[in-house]
């Protein structure tokens with residue numbers, strides 16, 4: 001690897017030291033202008049760590065101009081402080097300082113979208129993780145909590161609405177067409193939760209009555225003209241507020257809660273105290289322009305950010321290594337919320353589906369890290385599926401180990417003990433330790449060891465004792481260097497040959513009905529169940545009680561038995577996935593050995609019974625009919641065979657589509673006849689089933705199917721139907737493919753959010769001209785790489801299109817490397833997101849490896865590379881021997 005002149009600096013958890021100074025309060029005054037904004041910060045600091053006496057005081061600051069700095073009204077003399085790239089150092093600081101710092105900002109030039117920036121004529125902020133230092137010089141770390149007051153001065157005409165955290169305490173007009181507003185946040189908070197918004201915005205309002213009878217004013221701001229699309233977000237917000245009161249006893253604490261939707265945003269949304277700022281794609285929905293998935297996401301993200309008010313804001317992080325403390329827990333809470341609002345069983349399947357598709361490969365790849373990492377170069381790189389979703393699974397395991405009641409008590413204790421504090425994940429776990437219901441010491445491995453644990457199970461029968469034996473081995477996962485076993489709950493049950501649940505006798509298991517929750521903690525462990533006959537079929541990891549990979553000695557007929565009879569809806573689905581995966585890999589093997597893969601009769605029977613079963617909820621049926629993703633197939637292979645995986649999966653879809661063409665067509669038509677559009681869980685399930693069926697019909701390649709798909713596109717009265725038809729048609733060479741694209745474009749040109757779908761539909765295509773298409777779309781007038789949503793729709797989708805991005809010509813790698821280098825110059829958060837594509841580096845064949853290596857070396861030898869991209873690319877390059 002070419003050596004760079006300076007390697008970016010790494011930060012270590014073990015080096016944590018408490019902040020030397022606390023900030024009693026800060027008063028910020030902004031004179032806003034997109035080209036030249038002045039920020040004046042008045043802050044009082046007080047030394048809190050005696051041993052720091054005589055040490056210089058450091059305030060972070062980045063890309064801002066210092067106009068002046070005073071202490072107690074006197075300009076700091078030259079030589080008593082210095083300014084460097086990363087901030088400002090004051091030498092020999094007194095014990096107490098009353099600083100006034102004036103800085104100059106250029107929001108319109110802020111393309112990184114971190115700090116104060118301009119988007120669509122609106123000025124807004126994004127400060128997590130380290131954006132506040134791009135506004136003013138400040139100890140930018142989450143354990144420095146302070147009281148914020150903000151005065152915003154701006155042109156009344158351009159920025160009639162001026163917002164910040166907390167309560168509006170004053171507003172008035174000023175000469176020269178300006179006005180001002182003063183906001184005060186009574187709650188102490190770290191600066192990453194600070195927010196400011198100014199603009200000419202549309203607004204919808206409502207109110208919420210809390211459990212203690214306080215009335216909260218709710219406001220959602222958006223682009224003028226989009227107000228109608230905020231209604232679903234508003235309803236979701238109220239549901240989330242009610243749910244948090246009922247499930248966790250958490251009541252909202254300010255009198256006002258605001259959300260602002262903006263079009264250029266680096267992530268989904270941000271939980272700033274009292275003033276959440278959202279990517280508009282996580283707020284704006286209506287039936288014509290948004291799919292059911294979009295509706296679900298709005299509900300989830302609105303809830304997620306709202307839940308942060310307690311898990312994140314009231315109780316915050318000591319340092320950024322604790323990120324999962326707020327993110328894992330808040331994802332757990334939003335998952336539970338979704339489960340309560342819709343069908344719990346389906347919600348669980350969707351969460352696990354997402355985890356396996358995204359987090360498992362991450363945990364098996366070069367950037368694998370524990371949910372509590374030990375070091376980072378750029379904390380921005382750690383807003384990962386591991387911190388968020390594996391983190392949520394870890395919280396869920398505590399719930400399973402303790403049981404719902406004790407978990408609830410632990411959470412209550414947590415809120416009681418740590419309100420207003422900046423704490424660690426150990427503090428969180430301690431809340432449950434204290435109630436003494438389980439030994440959680442061994443559990444801490446989940447926080448410090450990376451990699452998905454792999455478990456191998458054996459079934460045995462002790463004839464003398466008449467006991468069914470489960471023998472469990474923890475195999476060290478390939479990606480983790482450490483070998484310590486994990487402690488986890490394993491929920492198991494038994495089904496008899498006629499399909500009935502069996503009641504077992506076992507010591508040391510928590511019983512929930514006929515499910516037994518074992519606590520597994522050793523490298524090898526044996527569990528003996530009485531009252532279970534030899535012929536019983538064990539059902540394992542019910543509800544996905546632990547985020548692990550299990551190998552068990554199941555025959556295909558056992559899987560079919562579980563699919564048919566298990567009481568646990570997750571395990572039934574999981575058995576279907578295991579069965580499909582086995583069949584897919586048999587086909588992959590056939591292909592490699594030059595045999596023609598043959599249809600599997602057992603599968604056809606299973607598929608048939610799913611299709612014809614009348615008592616299945618439609619959404620659940622759709623889950624059961626869905627094959628594992630190519631990403632999951634790749635995750636199961638040592639060296640990924642992109643082509644064979646793709647061919648096998650397409651072939652299986654095709655043969656199922658052909659075999660079941662008639663019954664599927666009939667079902668599809670019955671569903672399509674229902675023209676009335678309703679947004680509720682059941683109707684969404686029906687639409688999901690409809691598009692799943694259409695997917696199989698299309699896979700049959702029959703002209704009839706294309707006609708049907710085209711009809712669905714043409715007559716759709718909602719985006720869900722329109723988009724699924726559009727996407728499916730992009731996978732078949734037919735005249736309709738182009739026709740629907742053009743018609744979609746003409747219908748929606750001018751709507752940036754919908755055009756993202758148009759980009760996605762094209763870059764997810766499995767047809768061989770996809771890469772060229774993606775390349776030409778980079779120059780399309782509707783494509784703007786300054787809008788992160790555009791980049792993610794076009795290029796983010798492309799890197800997930802495994803057979804295309806990993807095409808053996810290497811042109812996919814070149815394209816993405818070019819784009820990483822280009823985008824890195826103005827937005828390192830977005831460019832580093834695209835490095836994801838190279839995460840399979842250690843698992844590709846030598847030919848691809850050489851090509852990937854070449855592109856990554858080209859990236860890393862760029863002289864002006866961001867530390868963000870450097871950190872990820874260097875990890876990828878170091879993960880495999882050079883070819």
Ligand code: ARG
Nearest residue numbers: 128129267269270271380383
């Ligand atoms: N805290 C935000 C959330 O709700 C995400 C912030 C992402 N920030 C970042 N630097 N990647 O999950």
Ligand code: ZN
Nearest residue numbers: 304308327330
């Ligand atoms: Zn979050």
